Amino acid sequence: MSWIIGPLLFIATVAGMEGFAYGAHRWLMHGPGWFLHKSHHRPRTGHWELNDLYFVIFAAPSITLLLGGVQWGWGDWTIWVGAGIAAYGAIYLGFHDVIVHKRFNHRYLPKSAYMKRIIQAHRLHHVVETKGGTVSFGFLVAPSPEALKAELKRRGHAGVRAATQQATPVSP
Template sequence: MSWLLGIAIFLATVLGMEGFAYVMHRWVMHGPGWFLHASHHRPRTGNWELNDLYAVIFAVPSIVLLLGGVQLGWWVGWAWIGAGIAAYGAIYFGFHDVIVHRRIATRYLPKSNYMKRIVQAHRLHHAVETKHGTVSFGFLWAPRPELLKAELKRRDRAGVRSPRITTAVD
């Protein structure tokens, strides 16, 4: 296989993973997989949460495809696909865990309109505590925040987290 075709397969896989991630997030994580994902919608107490098991689950196909395409004599395209899945996972980790949730300390502040948009969309996703009524399920693409806010309002803010109230101590 030519390098050019391999890179095209790799890039197509990275892009296709956004659609796969949307489907998994919306209909699996906020559906039957909520028992793991619910931990991600609650304050974390420690370095890990049950939701982190999804990273392990989604890494398995990437590892198998890389191994098969490189070492087991499968079609070499499987290795490019496995690498695309792994690259999406790395991008997801950098955006979601480092930039949005700050699980690793960083001084990064989103400055581009694109980064501000996806960070805000993800925060609006987390405004809802329940598995139902949530908006914005993508990771690298998100609707405009105004549309997401309007959708939450249309739903009468069902499941939206109550504002935190702080009181001054005299």
């Protein structure tokens, strides 16, 4: 394989994974796979949730392609595609689990307009606790928060989590 084709295939795979992730999130996770994904739209009670099984499920094609290319002679293209899927998984883990959901303690504060936009879009996705009525299914590409808020309003805020009551400090 040409020295330029492999890296281009890798980049195309990483980019294409955003489209795949959007479709899987919208029509699989918020469809027949809701029985696993609903744990992700509820307050987490421990370090793990059933939704974490999707990470294993979506890693399987990457592992298979990498093994196919390295061990089973399927061709170099499978290594580049498998690596692209794995790279997207790493980006997803860093953005989704570390930055947005803070599954690991950190002090990162988004400064760029892009990071603020995708974090807010993902949080707006999570205000809906139900299978339907959710907005913003992508991870690295998202509509503006204003558009998402308008869509939630248009839908009558169906499935939106009720605001939690915070204790009012009592004066001595």
